[in-house]
Amino acid sequence: MENPYLPYPVRIDEITTETEDKNLKTFKLVFINPEDEEKFSYIPGQFAELSVAGKGEVPIGIASSPTEKGYLKFTINRVGLVTKHLHNMKEGDVMGIRGPLGNSYPWDEMEGKNVVIIGGGFAFTTLRSSIVYMIQPENRKKFKDISVVYGARTPGLLLYRYELDQWEQRDDIKMHITVDGTDDPDWKYNVGFVPTVTEQKITSAENAIALVCGPPIMIKFTQPVLEKLGFPSERIILSLEMRMKCGIGICGRCNIGDQYVCKDGPVFSLAQLKELPNEY
Amino acid sequence: MVTKIFTKEEWVRALKGAKDDYRIYLPVKHKDFHAFELLSDETAPDFEFQNTRLSPKSLIFPQSERMFEYSLDEKDGEAHIVKETPKDFYPQAVVGIRPCDAHALQLVNVNFDNPQYKDPWWVKRLESTILVGLGCNEPCSTCFCTSVGGGPFSERGLDVILHDLEDVFLVKPITQKGETFINKLGQGRMADDTLSDKAEAKARSSLEKVTSSIPTGKLRDKVVTELFEAPFWEEVAFACINCGTCTYLCPTCWCFDIQDEVLGKEGDRIRNWDSCMSPLFTLEGSGHNPRSEKCQRVRQRFMHKLKYYVDKYEDGVQCSGCGRCVRYCPVNIDIRHVAKLMNDFAQ
Known part of the structure; x- marks a missing residue:
């Protein structure tokens, strides 16, 4: 019997500091046993439990894309016990990973549609995964226009700056990068x-689906904008966070009504959320 | 399958004779409560109880359980690699479990053993366990098993059921596993019709002694968001002191926490029973807590048992009617009352 709580051992291959406040670092992880990589077959929007022996586990969205082979990437905010410890780890250190967990963005439904990606702050990780996945040549033709609105408080707080600039150069994806303010x-x-x-920047909801990921305040004010544009709530897709432990819908803490964010989510449409208790 | 008769002395002697083949757990009387204990030569089990203070849930799902272990010693070639803690799943028998508590294990099983994930420890331990129930001749005044799909002699989830006929036990196997266990004991005599009829009559009369009930019939049809916003939650939660006694005693509560514990350079990953009554249960790293208020946590407990579970599994409520939470709640919050509020709720 497979033990769903047992992490695969991984090695930290590279650590990149993403933001000027140094609170966000991207960890590139490589499986110690190559056969584990095949078992860890994921799609954008899923997450994993990162495991640090002696500290515990933490659920983090997968920032790499399945089209990027040989490694996984996670961008981690320095917040609690495990993430503070992670920020002090170094390249070469051994840790663990459990997953992939949760559902994903609705890829079947997104095919043949215009995709609008709206992200704020450090909640851009699984959106980064999605963009990299969609602009891969074999995948790009499955989607119509791809528009991205991504904002942070300042330029220095934007994640993946090197890639944002690259995507700006491309003509198969419309980037709208923004900051709340800057003196640059x-x-x-x-x-x-x-x-x-x-x-x-977003002018039409026709044949479009919106993936929205960001701080609650951003979601709160973006939702009416999308509704005004004509997005039905079935085509407004949100990825939620919740305190988790097991990640597989068993330990009982991350429920919204009868749905577990870890197993039935983390991705829900606004239409689904409207039918659930408002408790998240 | 063959139903047998044991005198009470024979029964205990037979169990003691089988304790090398099975770990046998039996109810033992303490000052004012009964608890399951591992049978040894010295154990004096006592079957004169209404129910044990705690259900034997912890024999399948321990209150604290080592999951994994690891070394943090850099000299160790496998430092930081998490490995399964070796466990034995030696056959065990829980003798004297009440039918409600066996029913409760069935209600919990759908959580730990589901089509997508199997909790290996729960599954293996339940597989290696024989549940020998003891039917209830004298149900408690707070028992309401009959309104939630059980009964004082319900066989649901049991491998064997005992009928206490004063000086003898009528021992009836229900599953193959149960019959194998009874045959291993090797004693007792065949039950005759007189005793079987007597057992049946007693079971029938005890059914009438369960006078308490909860209404559940209309829960499935309620709109979850309306029930969630119902006006009665503040009142239900008002007296609650968030002590967690209800979740601790409940045979159908399954929530757990996972923690790492380190001593020197050795560490363990352990899971412990947790409680939705604690604000820490849902406190996020950012400081945000979707259930920071007592009322939200009380609502979660009842909504989970009486609505979310009902909707998710379509197999009744997540409650076996043991009545422990009713008896032990220090402020008299009564699930029977809350179920009525929920079932009768109309917007």
């Missing part, structure tokens, strides 16, 4: 909150 005279992108920029 060389800043060449937008200034304004994510909901405002969404309102300005």
